[in-house]
Amino acid sequence: MPEAFLDVDMLDAFYGDFQALFGVSMRVEAGAIVAVIGANGAGKSTLLKSIAGLMAARPEAIRFGGVAIGGGPAYRTTARGIALVPEGRRLFSSLSVEENLLIGGQLGRPGPWTLARVYELFPMLAERRALPSTALSGGQQQMAAIGRALMSNPKLILCDEISLGLAPIVVRDIYARLPSIMNEGVAVVIVEQDIVQALTASNHVYCLQEGRVALAGAAGALTREAISAAYFGV
């Protein structure tokens, strides 16, 4: 098989003595949207954190654009073009909305995303640019977190639970903007609890169960039964 854009190969991850991932393999092609689904504690966030370089890993376990990047450090992974939208947004609380976006772009990676483009994508943020990031609603914070990730002009963007704690209408609004992100040739990996949302938004799905890949396939080809079996392990 030719090497994919992002190639995760037999990745293990640990929190101290606790093993969170067991030999997880995943491929993401350039420009694809891949969804990672699974129950709480299945290892979805750990997988994204590993790709972003926040977890210790064998260098060869994660290859991006042909380069072994497993184990980080995270600041170098970002410089290579991988951006993570972390679970729970995690905006910088002592920075204003605009400063949060600016710091996302502080590496100065060349690309289509600028402050103006992000404000065009999320006009709500432009109106609130001078406010502290804590003054935003949950949905606006999520937009700011996505905008902050885009500012680094990534080739691959990892979105961890972007619908968590948001009203359905806000979630739809955010997902409706995914195509305009994709248009720039960015690959996206989304982690979702909401399976329907994940299946409609993505081309390819991986289902994790207790740290292992329980099911993988094209989003359209997976049956509901197969997914629930892989999800719940029944």
Next chain:
Amino acid sequence: MTEWINVIVQGVLIGGLYAMFAAGLSLIFGIMRLVNIAHGDLIVLAAYIALVTATTLGLNPIVALVIVVPVMAALGYVLQRFLLNRTLGDDLLSPLLVTFGLSVIIQNGLLELFTADSRRLQAGAIEVATIPVIQGISIGMLPLLQFTLAVVVIAGMQFVFYRTALGRAFRATSDDPAVAQLMGLDNRHVFALGMALSLAIVAIAGVLLAVRTNFDPAIGPARLIFGFEAVIIGGLGSLWGTLCGGILLGVAQGIGAHIDPGWQMLAGHLAFLLVLAVRPEGLFPKIH
């Protein structure tokens, strides 16, 4: 009456120096939750570096700042990058112990090199120059210069912290070090830059201290206490608050010394304890 006004004016002016002791201390605590016990001794170290520079090169100590500031900043970067970064983590105790050890090493190292003799930096004519304000009150050029420098340093820090990319990196790393890495920031480098900035301020404070008063290798810890008190009085996280804290401390010490020379330190500590009892969060706490 003019006597008291004089006491207060002099107190305010020395308060600027205390604020500079405090500014570097609160800067690194703010960025990396590091309590630097060696801060006072680093001030004294800067004074000795200035002494050596001034005597070997025949420079005025104020001019020697051009050399002392970058030397101390470089020392700060190396110290943080190769020693103190290794002590940072969930435990506040390890950096505390390591900087305590550093304090002992600096004090004894200076004692070996320079003996326990009191030294003084000679700044020339500026030391005795005064500006008469009204009958009975005159302001010394040197204290005025010190105070002005303190205000400039605090204003400069405020600018760096809130208006520059470096300050943004400092604040982001302080908020959430893990996510800051995702922005492409290398925490170890950001922390080292923070310590470099802190010791650059220490360098200015050290030189000003040494021009103003006698120093020997053992006076560091008392400067550390003044710094701590100014930070706490002003409120953690507020730079202008730190300046006010330094001024309050200076005025309290001046009033104490005027009543009885033995009460100088005591009055400062009492003012500190009073603020701590009445407003434990300090006079100008950071509003979130």
